[in-house]
Ligand SMILES: Nc1ccn([C@@H]2O[C@H](COP(=O)(O)OP(=O)(O)OP(=O)(O)O)[C@@H](O)[C@H]2O)c(=O)n1
């Protein structure tokens with residue numbers, strides 16, 4: 076599927092204070108916009124990129140382009156922005172109509188820390204859902220207030236996500252939604268997700284990146300400088316392993332890798348007994364040196380009775396991302412005589428990739444019998460062992 080990037084850089088950066096618009100300010104040796112652009116220009120899945128700039132900023136823009144390592148032919152002639160971010164996005168979309176990509180990623184120039192994995196997840200999410208925005212869990216409690224700053228309500232934090240960019244969409248439906256909003260004189264959407272929602276497109280949230288901050292206030296620049304200084308970032312690679320066993324019992328199916336597999340036995344377990352997801356969860360927790368699945372989801376806690384193990388794996392991955400880390404690879408070996416893995420392997424890889432927010436090539440799944448030896452050989456139970464490779468910034472390792 077063809078993918079284009081649309082970088083909105085036409086704002087004035089009034090909240091950031093100081094002189095020139097923030098996207099052209101230099102941050103540790105490069106303009107902010109050059110950092111933002113590089114992430115997209117260097118991504119192999121992105122065909123073309125259009126940057127939307129303010130008409131007054133042509134010189135700044137040209138200077139920025141000259142700082143790129145190799146001025147890229149994949150950058151289209153820039154488009155001009157409008158009064159609001161929404162106008163600027165619409166102008167950028169109009170500039171892409173000849174190209175007519177299948178997917179467009181809309182990104183703020185003011186977010187220079189979007190990483191390749193985030194971009195990959197955005198593309199996958201658009202392929203899968205058609206419209207998706209990256210979100211991170213909220214760590215502060217949020218209040219809804221009234222005109223007198225009185226608290227009206229406290230929404231359930233577990234349902235809230237702080238939304239970032241790149242936001243990912245099928246191109247034509249987004250273009251259509253923007254045109255409709257403009258035709259209805261609606262210009263107050265603060266992100267494209269909200270505009271798409273208004274236009275009736277189902278919008279989903281995929282995993283964002285804690286480090287993908289928007290440079291908005293002066294303090295954000297100080298934070299970004301600190302980070303980049305420390306950051307010719309040293310990554311520490313960690314490998315964790317996990318192992319899980321469940322006994323067979325009454326039943327007609329087993330859950331493996333998040334997929335329901337018909338079988339002449341069931342699994343005896345507190346949760347759904349998915350040994351693949353349990354071993355993977357423990358492997359990630361092992362790499363984080365953060366206890367094991369029982370520490371995070373005690374079997375004594377009735378709320379996990381019959382629980383789908385998807386949430387265990389998703390939680391472990393979230394812990395990695397909360398530490399600005401990256402899950403690089405997940406590898407599992409299933410040990411049993413039956414059921415056979417073969418017919419379900421791809422569906423399981425797909426599901427594990429989906430739960431963990433990874434690409435398919437980052438998920439490996441293998442199986443072996445134990446040559447009729449031991450409890451697996453006698454068909455009394457099933458086991459899985461897993462390895463997870465993650466990277467953490469040295470500071471939090
Ligand atoms: N009319 C506008 C307004 C914003 N943006 C872009 O949208 C992104 C997010 O907006 P924001 O952080 O609010 O940037 P500014 O509008 O520049 O900031 P401020 O509101 O402080 O002036 C930025 O990359 C900004 O350049 C844009 O292209 N056109």
Ligand SMILES: C[C@](O)(CO)[C@H](O)COP(=O)(O)O
Nearest residue numbers: 160183238239240265266289
């Ligand atoms: C698009 C956005 O970055 C998502 O968080 C945000 O809504 C932009 O808001 P701004 O007020 O234009 O900075």
